[in-house]
Amino acid sequence: MSLGRINSQVNLSALAKMMSNAGLQRMMFTDNFKQQAKHLKQLLKKNGVEVEKKSYVSELINSSYEHLLTHYRHEYLYKVALLNSYVLNNYSLSDTILLNEFKIGNSKADTILINGTNKVFEIKTELDSPERLYTQINDYYKGFSEVYIVIHHSEIGKYLNCVDDHVGIMTFSKHHTIDLFKPAQTYNEKLDILVMMKALRKEEYLQLVYEITGKLPEATPVRMFKACINLLSSYSVLDVQNTFLKIIKQRISLSTNDLVQDPSVPDILRLACYHYNLNQNQYISLIERLTHQI
Incomplete structure (x- = not known):
């Protein structure tokens, strides 16, 4: 491999890092904005x-x-397409939220959608391999009912036989949109109360237990989690999942929705702004920064 080719991949990777959720938030919402913008230009x-x-x-x-x-075409571009061409065209953000990099079991779901239903999207770009896919999907079904893999349209054959029939498949099209290839089937057989509880923060799992049982166990802080699990053991796993979904849905402020859909926000920035929980003052600052010349 030539030095020029190596440098090309290094530069592309560096550019992709800036055009990621964390990179865009760092550039658009921190004090060293001008320095970051100059680096992007370079x-x-x-x-x-x-x-x-x-x-x-x-x-x-x-x-x-x-x-x-x-x-x-790195992962963030797939997530951008998922929001812009699939979510915004099929759902209203007023009653729908997306969660990014949600830890469930031993895996992190790339994107989760929650409204009246719940969906997990596992993205496999052309830069990825299906190596951990079975383990990841198995973990996702411990908390969620519909799982999709999102792949490049040219790699359907590569992944078609890697997943069970109830797993849905979406494709990143040549038009840079996310298209439905095969719908997911609802699958609740692997739902696991312990895994769902471990996916929550302490205040969240205490809220879940109280909403379902009407009380909290009398236990020391060290033993509280185990006591909560014991208390939930007599309840339906679907009831626990419903409350679990309701609670994690609270992590995104609904006031962000109108701001991120403003036409002034570039497509690639919309998702980063959404996960930043953009407020009105930050939006005004963002628009000013977008019109700054470097």
């Missing part, structure tokens, strides 16, 4: 993208997005 040049001597930050972000869509 990375675009290193990747062979022509940029104007003076460019708006929004232009730099959009150029990065387009370049990565062609040359390095």
Whole structure:
């Protein structure tokens, strides 16, 4: 492999890191915004993208997005497409939330959607392999009822026989949208109260126990979790799941919804703003930063 090729992959990876959930939040919502924006401009040049001597930050972000869509379709781009072309076209954010990197069992679900139903989306880009897929899906079914894998449209054959019939399949299309290839079937046989409880923060699992049983166990802090599990053991796993979903749905502020759908917010930024729980003051600052010239 030539040095030029190595440098190309290094530069693409660095650009992808800036165009990620954490990278975009770091650039758009921290004090060193100008330094981050200048670095982005430098990375675009290193990747062979022509940029104007003076460019708006929004232009730099959009150029990065387009370049990565062609040359390095990393996970965040799939998540952006999932929000923009699937979620916003099929659901209302007023009663739907998305959770990012949700830990369940020994795995982290890339994206979870909760409204009247609940769905897990496991993203496998062309940069990934199906190596851990079986274990991941098995973990997801311990807390959720519908699981989808999201793959590039060219890799359907690679993944079709890797998953059970009740697992849904979505594809990242050549038009950069997420399309439904095969719907998931509701599957509740593996739901596990212990795994759901461990996925919650302490105040959340205490809320769950109180809402279901009407009381909290009398136990020392060290023994509280085990006492809660014992208390729930006589209740239906589906009742526990319903409350579990209701509680984790509270993690996203619904006031963010209108702001992230504003046309002034670039497509690639919308998801990062959503997971940042963008408020009105932050939105005003964001728009100012997008119109700043570097």
